[in-house]
Amino acid sequence: MGLAAQFETIIHKQLNVHASWLPITVPYKLGDYGFISDGVFQKIGNVAEFNITFTQATGNDAALNFTSDSVTAIDSSAGAAVSVDPGIEIKASLTFKFNSDRSFLVKAPIINVAQIENVNQVVNQLKQVGNWRRKFIVVYQVYTAQNPLIISNLESGTEVTISGDGTAPKPFNVGSASAKFSLKTNKELGLELTGQTGPIALGLFKLNWLTGKPSILDNEDDEVEVIDLNEEPLTDTI
Template sequence: MGLAAQFESIIERQLNVHAAWVPITTPYKLGDYGLISDGVFQKLGNIQDDFDVTFTEGTGPEATLSFVSDNTTVVDASTGAAINLNPQGELQANVTYKFHQDKSFLVKAPIITVSVIENVNQVAKQLKKADDWRNKFKVVFQVFVAQNPLILSTVEGGTEVTIGAEGNALKTFNVGSASVGFSMKTTKELGLNISGKTGVIALGLFKLNFFSGNTEFMSIGDEGKVENLNGATLTDDL
């Protein structure tokens, strides 16, 4: 499994939405549409620009994300003593993460804001009337923005990553600010290393489905009405 697909599986399990790839650095926005390729969303354009579709924007409840791969040991960076740290807990300063497996992940994003398209039904009706719209297209109706997250992955097992900070620097997890004295050292090359940048980490997607009776994800009926939106808004098929 590739790096992007691994990150996608983490985001799906933790937030029940799709991963934005590359996380944080790719400027996705509401109304973007595209396809799923190799397990991740590939943007083709935006429904406002390409299909003259309008929608109402709103905000959703904030989310958090805390993930550490299995078979990871955490030790005190100064003494080398093992720490009984909950892998799903908050990031702590002056500790070393020892990743014993290849392609391990550490993802910490305590503050994730969410923007949403509030009138999905109306958007679906507009898209159904568009001559060039294709059923396989997916539409971004939720955008999850992480504030100053830490996202890293290893390439090889045996990689050690030491997180350092002065005083209570990590209490607010403002890892991107030099004023708080955040530092990170690694013994081997990392596959992914993003810290202290605010950006899009995940996407909620929907697609139109004109085949009656199929409501596995989000099904659009003959009048363009959303027939089923019972929390299963992901689309993982092509």
């Protein structure tokens, strides 16, 4: 299983939505549409291209604190393993030991949620689009992580050390002005995202042409086939 598929599994189990890949760096927006490939959403465009309009609302904030079972943390000041949460204070340095290949460390204590409020009205508009294809999927929620820490290793034996000066109460909010720390690793990482803000997860729906209503993709096995972009446009009549 690749990193993207692994990250999708983590996001689905922790937040019950789908992964934004690459997390943080790809600027997904409400109304983006596309398809699922290799377990993650692939953007084609935005429904605004079809003159689709919608109302944006704010959902409940979320948080994500995930560490693979094979990852251990050592507080150098105490010389012992510790349980790490997003709000812990680093007084000296903290070393994460990745004891298996392709493990993950994801710390996102603040995730803001934006969503389309009138999904049913959007579906009614999409039904009038002549070249809308069956397999198109639409982003109706965007989960934006504020200054998360996302790390994945490539091989076992990787060690990542975060050193702080003890003044930052929430060092995992690495983008804040008060977060003073450094990050070092002894091996190449598969994924390293720190000190940035952007989409980490997506809520997705698909137009159900049998019912004429939206179908929320809430299963990690949903719609995993690759779309055929040469497919004929829909001619169904509801």
